[in-house]
Amino acid sequence: MGKGMAGRGKWFTYRHALDCLLVLTCPLAVATYLWLQLEDLTGGNFEDSAPRFAALAPLLKETSLFPTENLERAGCHLNASTPPLMIVDNFFATADAEEIREKIMSSWAQGVDNFQLYDDGWYVSKRSSGGYVAASGPSHQVTESQDLVHRPVSLQARFSDLVGDAVEAGTSWDEAGDRWNGALHVKVKQSSSTAIHSHFHEDDVDCGWVGLVYLTHHAPAGLGTSFWMEARSKVAVKPRGRFFYDSAEGFQKLLVIEPVFNRLVLHRADLLHSGSPGLGAQMSEEPRLFATYFFNVKSHR
Structure with a gap:
């Protein structure tokens, strides 16, 4: 304490x-x-x-919004006392958060080639997508800031404390940026991938958590993260299986979390969520910067 x-x-x-x-x-x-x-x-x-x-x-x-039957059926037994959604402000030390942001923006100003194009208007640090990262120069600045974002040992312990389970090393917690774990993102407009979705599927994070840290100063409140409920089932999670849905029809928005600088949003991987405000929306003039984490945990049996 x-x-x-x-x-x-x-x-x-x-x-x-x-x-x-x-x-x-x-x-x-x-x-x-x-x-x-x-x-x-x-x-x-x-x-x-x-x-x-x-x-x-x-x-x-409203615990009925977040059932765990599908997780348990798949052999995943998360800590029952841990909330499915958490917010932690001032996640990084302030100096680290500012340094990460400055290095990303410096690299971005020198050209999009320092990043890997993921989708229309959405770029990610190259190491996160298997791309080559130079030993020096702008793209290396991204790598250096990514090392700050990742810090495997200290962050594993910190996330373990948050979720009440040990992070499973060697599978979902690999080198910085692998599988978008500790990856850095630059988003200049809403893309086709901004949809209601879940990360709970067989070849990704199937017993764990997803984290996002906002790294943009004074971002418009509407450019945060939305969480959804399926109107018919009245649940905010999706069954096992890859799930992307490009329309809000049949879903009810439960909450929008504002993109406050250096704020971590940490949630169970099976929660339905999307980038706000949704498809086709105009982004702010300044790029949207954020870091992502995806990790499994050693579940309780």
């Missing part, structure tokens, strides 16, 4: 309990867990994060 928590924990618990009563939403146990998790990871500096954490409570208390 964060330093000094013993003397402040009761006050914060009461404070969040009051927040919950005001919005008539969350059970105290869930709220306290989320609050203490955030204190651990931000050194107690969570005044900006608290309202957004409280905003998740109406969803998190």
Whole structure:
């Protein structure tokens, strides 16, 4: 627990309990867990994060939205006490986050050839797509910032603490950028891949988590991440099998998370989500920068 928590924990618990009563939403146990998790990871500096954490409570208390039957049927038994969706502000040290952003923007300014084209208007660090990365020059700056993003040992431990399960090394946690784990992205417009989708399928992250860290300053609130529920089934997850859906028909938007700089959005890999605001939308003038993480965990049996 964060330093000094013993003397402040009761006050914060009461404070969040009051927040919950005001919005008539969350059970105290869930709220306290989320609050203490955030204190651990931000050194107690969570005044900006608290309202957004409280905003998740109406969803998190509706456990029927996030069934685990399909995961369990596939042999995946995640920690039952871990919320399926978490927000952590100030994820990287501020200096690291700024350095990562500056190096990406410097490389981007020197040409798109320093990146790998993934889709129309969407570029990713070359090592993430199996592309060649030079030993020096602009593309190497991307590699250096990617090393900052990845940091295998420390981030494995940090993600393990967050999700309550040990990250499974050697399968989904490989070298920086492999399988988009610790990959850096530059997005200049919404592309055809911006669809409602899930990462829970047989050849990808099938027992684990997906994380995204926003790295754009002052991005429009509408360019964050949306989470969805299938209207017919009333669930926010998708069964096993690759799933992309290019229309919002038949789905209900549950939540839009704003793209605050240096914010981590971490969620179960089977949650239905999309980039906001959706297909065909205009992006802001400044490119949208973000880092992604995909990892499996050693599930409970």
